[in-house]
Amino acid sequence: MEFKDFQDFAGKNYDEAVEIALKTLGKTKEEVNIEVLQESSGKAKFFGFSLKSFKIRVFYHQDKPEIKEDQKEETDDFQEVAYDNMSVIGKKSYDFLKMTLGYLFKDAEIEKVQESDEVIQFFLHSENPDMIIGKSGILLESLQVLTYLVGNKHEDKWKRILINIDDYREKRETDIHDFIRNIAGRVKKTRRPFLTRPYSPYERRIIHMIIQEIPGLESVSEGNGLYKKVWIKSR
């Protein structure tokens, strides 16, 4: 059997390391492959505390790749919907967005709509996408805020609204990812906190998610209003 996943464990000795590993993974000894990375030397004592210096790498087969499953579900749940099949929130949002675009951007059209239990995504198309996006996305954000409010009016369970035009959000997300990872590396190295420029709530969410995955760092929003700056600092 091929083992795709592995994790490292440490203990005072071989038996302890194995015991910790099996407990953590919820596996039996027969289900895993153990490789010794570092054996404890007899001198591994530090002010009377014995160091956990016996390291092993445990190869195992994950029955339920939880993260992958989640991602798959999300993409599967997102379905392109025609107007007639939209939820009430979907229809209200669609009508409002169409009306607003009609007033402001005559050449823009709603190309397709995807809906899941929690999120409705509108994909727009225009010959001049920059006109609709606005300076650093401010127009798109405003459209989103208003559509969200009108679509969810009088509803119990609110759905998030995302408005995208061509591949603007993807591009922007990639830019933010690259930038924040770069900054995170610098903060980790220098231990000096960094304050970003103001970001929208949606963009801050991306930033917090990136930082959350990096051990030793944390991110905190600062300021009032819709657009806030974000501190990236070591914990």
Added chain:
Amino acid sequence: MDKAKEFVEGIVRSIVDHPEDVKIKVVEGEKSTILELKVNPEDVSKVIGKGGRIARAIRTLIGVIAGRSNKRIILEILE
């Protein structure tokens, strides 16, 4: 500035609970136009939004129309 008026009317009527009470008075100046928006007292907080974010979004979008007419358009929400 009929277009701006129409636009604000359309948006605000969708937001509020009493669309029939939405009234807009247009005051034309030389370089700017003022839209005086009046809504039902129950709806004022809805139009302004938490931290003014709804009013800000409406004003941002009005900027699109203003940009085309080369005139400033100011939205005033009367209480």
